[in-house]
Amino acid sequence: MIVRAVPLDEVGAELGMAVFAALSDGTGIAPANHGQKALRALRKAQRALARKTRGSTNRRKAVRRIARIQMRVADARKDFLHKHSTIIAKTHGVVGVEALPVRSLSASATGTAAEPGRRVRQKAGLNRAILDQGWGLFRTMLADKVADRGGRLVEVPAAYTSQTCACCDHVEAANRPSQAVFVCGRCGRRANADTNAATNILRRADSALKPVERHRAQAAQ
Known part of the structure; x- marks a missing residue:
């Protein structure tokens, strides 16, 4: 058997x-x-x-x-x-x-003598926090x-995962009014923002045509 x-x-x-x-x-x-x-x-x-x-x-x-x-x-x-x-x-x-791209996300903002960076201290704190996660x-x-x-x-691809509705695929920055909340401007779906993004990530892993690619195709029409 x-x-x-x-x-x-x-x-x-x-x-x-x-x-x-x-x-x-x-x-x-x-x-x-x-x-x-x-x-x-x-x-x-x-x-x-x-x-x-x-x-x-x-x-x-x-x-x-x-x-x-x-x-x-x-x-x-x-x-x-x-x-x-x-x-x-x-x-x-x-x-x-x-x-x-962890290396790019945690790159220094110091800049050069000719072109010094901006908000260097804040970026250094962000870099430490990113690297601390592992x-x-x-x-x-x-x-x-x-x-x-x-x-x-x-x-x-990471683009738009936090702005895309996992229910209707509507993409808009205003869909995420806060760090924790996702509210779709088209269908009204309300969800935890991170869970919604994770659902989009799973769908991209399963789909030949990723939501971000559909969004770009629609924008080009």
């Missing part, structure tokens, strides 16, 4: 900072923000390092203290990513995620674990 494996559900995942991951089935994963939580201790250790004499034993101790803080943050982040990527991989056969490592872990179980991870 041939025993057939029960096919696992498909899911889309919207990665962010207010919510680390929102899944199309309505599940949400809260961000851990390990780096942010350790920032005060790290800054205190860095200030202590700046006061130490170069080459001294106390300076070497201060350097090791900073390294220990950074190692604890990295280990805690990796443990968090392992835990949640395993849960998703065990329960879903196909996982759709956005193809986010999106790139999470996608790598998730892809490996899903593949090990016979599934697949599908990366889709």
Whole structure:
């Protein structure tokens, strides 16, 4: 007798900072923000390092203290990513995620002497928050674990996922009046904004003609 494996559900995942991951089935994963939580201790250790004499034993101790803080943050982040990527991989056969250019998103805004950047401090804080999430490592872990179980991870274009109605495909920036709320200007559908985006990501993973491509085709007519 041939025993057939029960096919696992498909899911889309919207990665962010207010919510680390929102899944199309309505599940949400809260961000851990390990780096942010350790920032005060790290800054205190860095200030202590700046006061130490170069080459001294106390300076070497201060350097090791900073390294220990950074190692604890990295280990805690990796443990968090392992835990949640395993849960998703065990329960879903196909996982759709956005193809986010993490390196570009977290690029410095310092600029040059001739063309200095704007809002450098704010961008530096945003960069830290992006890198603190570990999106790139999470996608790598998730892809490996899903593949090990016979599934697949599908990366889709990120454009318009947060502005497209998952019900009627209407695309408009005003559809998302706030970070958490989605209200379609055409059909009136109201939903959690991240869950709506995750649903669009799943649909793009399944569809040959992605919603963003339909939107561009309609705009060109």
